[in-house]
Amino acid sequence: MDTTKFDVVTIGAGPGATPAALYLARHSKRVAVIEQGHALGGTCLFEGCIPSKIYLETAKRIRDIQEAARFGLANAQFQELALSVLTERKQKILRQRSLEMQQRLTQLGVTVVYGRADFLDAHHVVVQTGDARKILSADYIIASPGSRPKPLRVPEADDASLWTNAQALKLDTIPSSLCIVGGGYIGAELATLYQALGTHVHVLEAASRILASEDPAIGAYLTKNWSSAINPIEVETDVRVTRIETRPDGRWTVGYNHPLRGFRRKTVDRVLVAIGREPNTGQMAWDKVGITLGPRGEVPVNRYFQTTAPHIYAPGDVNGQIMLAHAAARQSSIVAQHILKKPTAAAHDIVPHVIMSSPEIAAVGADTRSLVMHPTWRVTQWQYQHSVRPLVAGDERGFAQLIWDRATHKIMGCQIIGLGASELISEMTQVMTHQGTLESFVETVHPHPTLHEVVTDLAMKALIEAQSETAQEGGAIRTD
Template sequence: MAPISTETDYLVIGGGSGGLASGRMASARFGAKTMVIEGSRLGGTCVNVGCVPKKVTFNAAAIAETIHNAKAYGFSVQETAPFDWTTFKNKRDAYVKRLNGIYERNLNKDGVEYVHGWAKLLSKNEVEVTTDDGTKSVVRAKKILLAMGGNPTPPPSIPGADYGINSDGFFDIEKRPGKVALVGAGYIAVEFAGMFHTLGTETHLFIRHKTFLRSFDPMIQETVTKEYQRIGVNLHQESHVSRVEKDASTGKLTITYKTADGTESVVSDVDHLIWAIGRDPATKDVGLEKAGVELTSKGHVVVDQYQNTNVEGVYALGDITGQVELTPVAIAAGRRLSERLFGGEQFSTARLDYDNIPSVVFAHPEVGSIGLSEPQAIAKYGEENIKVYKTGFTAMYYSMMEPEEKGPTNYKLIVTGPEEKVVGLHIMGLGSGEMLQGFGVAIKMGATKSDFDRCVAIHPTSAEEIVTLK
């Protein structure tokens, strides 16, 4: 391995989406001498154990649903074997590996020095870099970006908790499990539960409250929770796992849990238990205290609206800041930061606007959300100053199916003021992920209800219901 540089203009700690986007722009567009340090695989959480392999798995589940629904449309599809999880996993892994290679080639193309190793701050402008062979070097940098991302939250301290795996471990499962249990109520747990169930695995989901996706609008929470129960996910509401035991001969798990009334029950013969209870910022053992970087009580790096930390010349973005933990957010913040730091006077105020960021949950059905939930809108504007338009219907896709096979579609539009400015849109149903992007542009531009009304509907689609709400 060639010796690494001892000085650089811009040192990026973390080769995930945000760090790569910022580093590449600094180098390729503005000519800053840039170094990216990453100890794992390039692409970070999203590419390796997040958005990308998750969406590929969701696509497989969607195909499984289509095969199941084909009979209603006159097809006779004969499945000769269950879903081949192992073959699928191997192809998914190969796809991710190709992406890792593309990221490395892009860094080289853009003139970014890439070091596979581990970084630790010695001061606000010095970083100790340890490479794979154990060699340590000190790099001086004019500016340092912290973009280390996050890691799955460890399981609670209960007997046998370590028999489970974290959410990253989902992508290591080699063959289709017969029975799984997941703990968590956020989008990761909900997405995994939907995929497992659709691909033929008996699925148990443990949540602490009556609904999941609790950061979303109540309509989303309540309807998607009911839909999971309807399609056959075993939902254990108001419950917490208290003990996990493993059979030494079979490797199967027995999960003991308690419900709100104190009743103790078990789920046995479980192949995998997945703890999907959140993610923590990867801010430990990076030397942040030596540089004097301020952290919150939860370990996130404190930043202002320009991604500045409290230390001059040290910046942070992405999951370690706890702002909006989404890949496109980290990418956009990284690019705006490089514009501001290296782009001159014209970009002196460049920053990411964190308002009205659209997000999607690849649940069953899909969920899309942008802006304020109804409770948030009430709290901000007052109940008397908002109006809610909503609808629920059965998408035309289900018209050929029996009643018990039809999934729900629900839309809610929240507006405020005499001009009825749109401050929230929440949708669930087929195609919501693709649908939200265009509506997100409109809402970011300040659309009003009359703007939606003036848009001629595209018929027949589910999306037309959003521009015809009464």
């Protein structure tokens, strides 16, 4: 069997691999990209980030129609969802994004191979392409096979007709009722989507609150908002799902234990398991290249995303550090720079994330759970209703909060729940990345009236609080 030689081979063609492939190809490296799926883009493009946001955009339009009377638009009604039109819109966007990536790689001379890849030895990868096998050799290997849905280990939870996020985003049917097992970011976004489509949604969460990885105030606010919606989303926390049963009529019954109500059953049309994701490492022979997986199946890496085999890198979800597409893309770029002997490292505490619930959620850096460990840190909160743009837009739900250091006025973190949160977090991230302070944020002029005034007003309030605290203690007020 012939072997084709490359400088770099990537296993995977998602955001953990293609940025490195493009960067290295632009620097005259001979690169091959291996993709197991039918097109380039990875889980984010075909089963995660992008399909969910396409559908959530439709959900937002539905809510706008339902609230149109508040803006003087009488008799506006949402009557029917044209699933075929929505599905075609999704497919068109996915095809366009995938084709654009294919063209960019081709223009730079990158070889694209479709098939299932595995390690043959330390410098060789074997690819199963239909009935044929190809062997690729490389000086460096970038292994970025991504992640997969974490399974729910209870009776019948392995039934193929149970939904994961991938099945839920096919949107080939809209159930009248849906039970979502898991109240993390995936569960929150899909609850938002199906609620807007008219489905009665019930969320079961094992932790004491939904969005347990977020600041406690965020999950509490979203739960309250969901409960007061026109089509309320029911939330139960501290529960343990014990079994999922199919019924003769095709529906499902979820059995679970509640700490106060005891054993309960919920019968619904569909069940979605969204308890998180895990590294997709189970189908590759990592032992052949001397790599021992971690306790969660993750690939251990250093700050440059090098594995214990120095010529093999593992950026993205596969290392289990930050399972976000934009984090994977940044890690991929760091890998490429390290291969080219231009090392730079990521700041893992300054990686923003967003949740496209209604209202939107975004956060970066530290939250209020860090205050107990840092006595000089403070928290300041600003309500959306006190800024003009949310009032004009007719959506004054939510708040923004800032974590800052009273000694240095350095911004340590920010959480936002409200209109445009996913866009507002970027400026805060940039300020934090460059060691910005309350002063540096306040001194930046923001146009009026825009949503950016929410975080400007927040920073101004925090600065006033900082100066007041300093004055009360008899210290000098910062003027730098």
